Amino acid sequence: MFDPDFDGQKLMFHPDRVAQWLAEGKTSGPLYTELEISNRCNCRCLFCGVDHLVNGTGTIMAPDLAALVFDGLAELGNRSVMICGNGEPLLNPDVVEIVRMAAARMSVSMTTNGVALSPEKLSLIDELEWIRFSINGCDPENYALVHGTGKEVFTRVLANVESAVARKKRLNLAVTIGTQLVLLPENESGAVELARRLKAIGVDYFSIKPYSQHPLSRNRRQIDYRGLLDLEERLRPLEEDGFSIIFRAAAMQRAGTAKSYRSCRGIHFISFITADGAVWECNVFAGDDRFAVGKVGEQTLPEIWCGPVRQRVVDFIEHDFDLGQCRDLCRMEACNRYLWRLENPRPHDNFI
Ligand code: SF4
Ligand code: SF4
Secondary structure (H helix, E strand, C coil), rough: CCCCCCCCCCCCHHHHHHHHHHCCCCCCCHHHEECCCCCCCCCCCCCCCCCCCCCCCCEECCHHHHHHHHHHHHHCCCCCCECCCCCCHCCCCCCHHHHHHHCCCEEEEEEEEECCCCCCCCHHHHCEEEEECCCCCHHHHHHHHHHCCCCHHHHHHHHHHHHHHHHHHCCCCEEEEEEEEECCCCHHHHHHHHHHHHHHHHHCCEEEEEEECCCCCCCCCCCCHHCCCCHHHHHHCCCCCEEEEEEHHHHHCCCCCCCCCCCCCHHHEEEEEEECEEECCCCCCCHHHHHHHECCCCCCCHHHHHHHHHHHHHHHHHHCCCHCCCCCCCCCCHHHHHHHHHCCCCCCCCCC
């Protein structure tokens, strides 16, 4: 059974690397990497946090470059890679090969809108620990509105999810098949019906998360979740063995509140690599030269991770960067709260 606490963190399961960071102020490599293999996308979501990057250069990562990335990550002791990024991974024609290469070396997952999960690509799910389909429209009209596609795409996406579930059952695969909706005023009224349909298809969970403003995105939205929290009560009755509802109320309530840490330490445990092989110290600021630490192909990943450029960027983030510029509820938020607390214990922390 997977851990449904999406608002928590799992650093305590990697005590060796955390102890190394506590003792030395740095780590010998990331634990987790987010890898973009395509920055093209076949949707134009009205909430897209990376609308300033998607379909900009149209870059697709080649298998040769991916092999260098995975070799470097394995050498650094990286334990998991999520294939996602500022685009849609299934638009990479070599996605099946790339997933297989990664799975031979570490745990692999994928987040996708699922639109391009063709029968030829379906076998990639065999290699994944989990796949999450981002479905943010609840019927053909609503999907077209939220994803900026034709109405027919909704039916295709649900059929693709159904094919994945059927393959999982037929081959008795271990992959967890999840679905996720970014809760918006535009899709709230259809969320229960969508959850019903996904449950009937047989996915493992349906997660509902809040929108979070990306500091660099063109779209600007302010959503007050207080009026949307009752959706959880309407979704909960659908839950049963084999189908979880993950309603991220804690994240919705934390949105817009002050951070409990004063410096980002999560960067010692994560890396982000874009389809051109560029390595960024933070995925939110990919494209911002202040966060660029090197490029795979010009250097190896171990050279980049342990090199002087990355050290300068880490020093800048830890000492000079104003966290007020960060993305609200960024991926490392829970890790940062934990790491800050380790560095700055509170009274009574010895009373375990
Ligand atoms: S599917 Fe993802 S990357 Fe593509 S437009 Fe939507 S939010 Fe952006
Ligand atoms: S957005 Fe800010 S807090 Fe989050 S990982 Fe990036 S630098 Fe750290």
